[in-house]
Amino acid sequence: MSAEAFLDVQGVTKRFGGFQALSAVSLQVRQGERFGLIGPNGSGKTTLINCISGTLRTDGGRIVFADQDITTLPAHRRTRLGIARSFQIPKPFTSMTVLQNLMIPIEYAGRGHRDGVVDEAMGILGLMGLAAKAHVPSAALTQIEMRKLELARAMAARPRLLVSDEAMAGLSSTEVDDILAILFELNQRGITIVMIEHIMRAVMRFSERIAVLDAGEKIAEGGPDEILADKRVEKAYLGE
C-alpha cells in the first residue's frame, strides 16, 4: 500500500498539553486521487492538516510525501515540494491586491521564473472566476470571493497535492457547486486533492475515498457508500 501512496501518513500523534488531538492516525492518499476527510467538530481534522502542511510539528509518527520523509520539514519547504493548502478561515494578505496575493506563492514556491508570472496568476484567477477582481484590495472581497482567493493562492504555489480546508463552509448551495466545479477541474489537471468538509452532499459527491476522524482517531475509511453505511460513523455523528 505505502509503495503506491503519494501522501503517506504513518501513525501521526499530536498532543496539546494533556489533550490528545491525534492518536496514531494513518492514512494513504494515492496520486491523482480525490480524498475526503470528515469527522465531527473537534475530531482533529484541521490538526491533521496542520501536521501535513507543516504548521504544526507532530509528537510521533511519520509523514512521507512523494517518497520523501517530510516529518521535520518547515511548512515553506513542504510548499515548495508541492503541498499547498487553503485555510478554513481565509487568511488573505490584506494589504495586497488579489493579484499580489498570488504573486507571493508564485515568487516563493513556484520555482522561480520571473517571466510570465503575471500571466500565470491571471490564468489562475480566470479559472477561479476572479479575473475581474485582480486589482481589487483583497480586504474588499466578499465571503465567497475570499474562499476562491484562498484556493487561487494555493494553486499559485503549483501544488501536486492540494489540501482544501472547509472551502465551502457558510456558502450557499450554488456557491458550493461553484467551488466543487473548480476542485473537479483542478483534479482533472492532475492535482491530488484532500478535501476537509462538513457539507456531506459535497464530500460524498467529490471524494473517491473518505477517511473519518473521531476524537483524534481514524474510525473508518472507504468509498462514500461504505462510509454512509458504517455504524461507527453514524454513531460518531449522531450518538447512540
Added chain:
Amino acid sequence: MGARSFGAVALAVVVAGLAVTRVLDNQYYYFAGYVVLQYVVLATAWNILGGYTGYVNFGTPAFFALGAYTAVVLIQSLKAPLAIQLVAGAIISGLLGLALGYLTLRLRGVFFSIATLALAVVLQTMFINWEYTGGARGITLVRPASAPLFGNYVQFLFVVMLGLAVLAVATAWWIERSWIGRGLTAIRDNEEAAECMGVPTLRLKLVATTVSGVLMGLAGAPFPYYVTFVEPTSVFDLNYAVNSLAMPMIGGSTTWIGPVIGAVLLGTAQQIATVTISSALNLLLVGLILVAFVILAPEGIVGLVQRLARRSGERTRRSGV
C-alpha cells in the same frame, strides 16, 4: 520612484549637504542637523522590522547604545579611526539583531515587543557595571581636533551621518522593491499564510532584525565623538525607543519615505522646541503628535496624502461625468 531617480535624489542630498558645509558657519546647525539625520537612520532602521514586517521593537536604545559603546571601546583601546568604529558598531549591533531574532522571533506580537524592551534594560545594566567604559559615571572622550578636507570635526560628523542616512534609506528602498520586501509584507499581513505559501518566514525575519540592528549600530557609532561624553542613561534614553517608533508611525510605515518624513518633521520640531521652550518638552510633544496621528491618520502622513489624492481624484471623475 525608479532606481535612477532615487540615485539622483540621493546624490543631490549628499552634494547639498557638502555644499552647506562650505557656506554655513554656525556650529549649532551641524549639531542639530546631526541629531535629525541620526533619527532618519534610526526611524528607517526601525521601520524595516516594525513597519515592513510588523514586529514592534522597543529596544532601539539597546542597538544604538551598543554601536556607541563599541566605538567607545575601540577609541579607548586602539584609538581606532571613525571608519573602523562604524564598521565594528554595525557588525556588533547586527549580531545583536541576529541573536534577538533567533531567541525571540518565535514570540508573536506583544510578547516580542516586551522581550525587546527587556533587552534594552539588560544591556543598560551591563554597561552601568562595566568600569572600562566608564560605568554609571560615564566616560569623557577627546574628539579629534579636525578632519581632513573638512577642518571642523563636527561638520565632518554631520556629513558622515548624512551619508549613513542615505545608506539607510537606500537599503529600505531596495528591500521594499525586492522579493525580500514582498515576503516581509506577507509576514506582516499573515505569518502563517506566508509560511504556507513558501515564504521562509524565520529566515526573512532574521534578515529584518539583522539589517535593522546594523543600521541602528551605525547610527550609534559616531555618537561618542559627537557628544564627547557617553553615559548609560543618555545612550539608553527612552527618547530613542519612542522616537524611532513614533517617526515612522507619523510619517507612514509602509514605505521608505514615511520614516524620513516623520524623522525630519518631528526631529526638527524637537530641536526647535529644545532651544525655544525646553528639552524636557520633547517627549510630551512626540506623545501628543503620536496620539493625534493614531486617532486621525493611522496610516501616517503618506497614507493621509494618498487618501486625499484618491478622494480628489474621485471628485474630479464625478464632476467630469
